Each structure stands twice: as structure tokens, then as C-alpha cells.
Amino acid sequence: MSEVVPAESAPPRSGWRVYLVRCADGSLYTGVTSDLARRLRQHDAGRGARYTRGRGPVVLVHQEAAASLPAALRRERQIKRLSRARKELLIGEGRG
Numbered sequence: 001m002s003e004v005v006p007a008e009s010a011p012p013r014s015g016w017r018v019y020l021v022r023c024a025d026g027s028l029y030t031g032v033t034s035d036l037a038r039r040l041r042q043h044d045a046g047r048g049a050r051y052t053r054g055r056g057p058v059v060l061v062h063q064e065a066a067a068s069l070p071a072a073l074r075r076e077r078q079i080k081r082l083s084r085a086r087k088e089l090l091i092g093e094g095r096g
Contacts, residue, residue: 015034015065015066016032016033016034016065016066016067016068016069016071016072017032017033017034017036017063017064017065017066017072018030018031018032018063018064018066018072018075018076018079019031019032019033019036019039019060019062019063019064020060020061020062020063020079020087020090020091021040021043021052021058021059021060021061022058022059022061023052023055023056023058024055024056024057024058025055027055028061028084028087029043029049029051029052029055029058030076030079030080030087031048031049031076032066032069032072032073032076034069036060036063040058040060043056043057043058044056044057044058061091062090062091
């Protein structure tokens with residue numbers, strides 16, 4: 001089962017989210033969704049993104065709210081361009 005981030009950063013029931021999950025092999029996956037709980041269940045069931053299939057279960061390590069789908073997709077692209085080290089820093093900042 002996926003671990004959920006602390007309640008103070010829990011997603012609202014509606015709206016777009018950009019998220020990072022850590023796969024069982026230690027790799028990181030970045031995605032966008034309007035229903036984070038459903039998307040995490042899909043990843044864990046092997047019905048999520050092609051990248052996460054066979055790499056589950058996943059653990060939610062970071063999430064951010066986005067004002068719209070285009071804004072979420074822009075932020076996803078920014079995160080995907082970060083180095084692994086910068087992604088780990090981003091994850092660490094969310095825990096502070």
C-alpha cells in the first residue's frame with residue numbers, strides 16, 4: 001500500500017496535483033492527476049503509467065497543487081528535467 005504524505009499537505013478532493021512516487025526499485029516517477037488516491041491505487045495495481053508497471057508498490061513522496069491542468073503539466077515538465085539530486089532535495093523540502 002502507498003504511504004500518504006502528512007495531513008497538512010493532503011490533496012483537496014478536486015483540482016490538479018503534480019506528484020512524485022518512489023518505486024520499489026528506488027526510482028522516482030513524476031505524474032499529474034486530478035484524483036491522487038485513485039492514481040496511486042492504479043500504480044500499485046500495475047495499471048498506472050507504463051514506467052511504474054512492475055516497479056510497484058509505489059510510495060508517495062511529494063505532491064503539489066496546481067491551478068489547472070496546463071499549470072500541472074508545466075510543473076511536471078519542470079520536475080522531470082531536474083536531476084535526481086534536485087528531486088531528492090524537493091522531496092526533503094516537503095517534509096520540513
